[in-house]
Amino acid sequence: MDIKRRQFIQASTAIVALGMTDGALLLSGNQSANAATASKNVRRDVTANVAGLDQVAAYERAVRLMKDREPNDPLSWESQAQIHQNHCPHGNWWFLPWHRAYLFHFESICQKVLSDPSFRLPYWNWTKDRSVPAAFWDERTSLFQPNREISPNDEVEGDVTGRTLINRIMNNNVDVLLYSGATRTDDQREPASQGELESTPHNGIHVFVGGEMGSFLSPRDPIFWLHHANVDRLWRSWSELHQHRSIGDKLWKDHKLTEFFDADGKVVTHVTSTTEDFAKFNAEYDVLETVVSTSTKRPMEPLSFTTKGLAGRQLVAFSSDVGDLGIAGSMQLAIDTPIKNSISKATAPLLAAEEKPIDSVILMKIEGITVKNTETRLRVFINCDKPSPNTPIGSPSFVATINFFGVGHGDHGGDGVNFIFDCTSTFAKLKKSGLYNGTGDIKVSFVPIGRKNAKEPSVLDDVKPKRVTFVGL
Structure with a gap:
């Protein structure tokens, strides 16, 4: 959806000061999140107990089958890690859409090796459950990663993933704080600035787990995919709360996110704006975050800041x-x-x-x-x-x-x-x-x-x- 159809800020010098280009820094009021779909084919909390669905066992089998493939096989575990090593954007406004496409294609490969198109990645809600899930510590399974720098009982600190922080991120109505900063060019890995979603819970979990998770080869650790599914869930939640707002800048919208392997092992790219179609990328979750307000409605306040006034x-x-x-x-x-x-x-x-x-x-x-x-x-x-x-x-x-x-x-x-x-x-x-x-x-x-x-x-x-x-x- 184009921001020109909505009541949002068109800030000028503020956007330059904050690493955002024209039309990318926006404010609006809060909205309550819609109730999550009850469909079976949604991504669920890894701790969810659903009759007839053993999502952890299915994920473990998919990981094992991918690890059994030759490293140069596009559907192999190592090939997926190398995509992140060589192409992932961090510290700029393509961080969220790139990882959404990355999750989707990884999930598609899991479906392919499992011969199960209904498979969905679980997510790790590290605000609710502050330790790495127990299933990822069983040395007999493919979910175990030996070089993590924590123990099973270690808990991530509250300033990294706590409820106060997540509520602040959901309440935030300035896009740069969610998406991270704008680039000046079409270079997918050009550094800009990190917003709070990326710099705090995202980075914090990578740092907390350590080992492979502390590097750009972090997808070698099976917990990576559940971590990023939760980051994507927060983006989806924020989108629901903020009327499916979009960055209207042409550079952001038209950028081709590169590169991924589809389930047939073919190289694919995606135009950034298409990732906002959450259903197309399976970004549907059992539970979305909400914002609790003491009033029934928080009015939207359209604002306008001039170059002279903001300077x-x-x-x-x-x-x-x-x-x-x-x-x-x-x-x-x-x-x-x-x-x-x-x-x-x-x-x-x-x-x-x-x-x-x-x-x-x-x-x-x-x-x-x-x-x-x-x-x-x-x-x-x-x-x-x-x-x-x-x-x-x-x-x-x-x-x-x-x-x-x-x-x-x-x-x-x-x-x-x-x-x-x-x-x-x-x-x-x-x-x-x-x-x-x-x-x-x-x-x-x-x-x-x-x-x-x-x-x-x-x-x-x-x-x-x-x-x-x-x-x-």
Whole structure:
């Protein structure tokens, strides 16, 4: 569906500032998700108990049959991993559609080797079940991967896949936060920026599991496909909640996603816009995410931002302002009137006694992180007094945890990696707690933490950002 038929923002300089091209950055109101289909042929939670359906056993058999094939066979397990190694886009706006097509063709190959066209991939809902499913630890089966860097009882942390995070992603009405940033060219692997869906739960699960999952050969681990099925389920859920919104930019819509093998072993490509037909790509799930609202309806607020008006609503700080390179470092930003007014407008609905429509946001773009140590993650805080690895994620100052995946592979991250987050709710919490009065300076702090142990100090220079930009929309 073309965005010209809907009431969405056509932002100009904001899109440039956030790595999006004209027509790609949009806001609208929230809608409740439709009830999931009751059809048998849907992708289901791996823990679902459905009479007459043993989806885990079927998947295990498909994996075993694919692993038994010669590596150069297009339908083999290794060939599927090499597709990801050589073609996958990360850190740009083709991340979601490419992986949807990738899942579809992998699922089609499973159907072919099983001689069962009704087969559907299960998904791993890592918000509900925070450990890798038990079936993937049985060494007697094809689902076991020996080089994972976790144990069966390890649980992913709440700031990576928790309910608060997923609700924020579903509520988000700025496309760049879901799709990731726009490229300037038709290069499928051109780095842009990572939105919150990609940078946090997606990257975080890859980092959490480790081993092959920590590399671009991650499809060698059978849990990869269930992980990405859940990412796709979240995209499908978001689409339902946001009136099946689409990016209208021609570069995005007309790009040919390359390349995949169909069930006959033939090379196929897909035009990006076709992936929005979820039924065509089997992107149908037993359960979709919903957004709970205290009011019956959140009105859509059409907005328009001019080039002149938006140019003044950006606040930038460079890495030369970052202090201590030990356990934490901070950037100090002297607030100006346009940003002050943007923060006030964006936080007002969140601070109101009664629910009001959200028609403005404050975005933070963190740019140019050169990752020297992939064992390090990065937590971001605003106006935190003494930030450290022990600062809880429940702190009103907490913004996000950045997880690094696939850095330095192919065209990914050549000039450092970039991330975008919505920090509107953080500013609202800061106001409520008295840590931000609406007029003072803004301090952005970065706390490096260990990959396995969040309270383990790391070195900031290993993941130091070059620039931070706040943009008020």
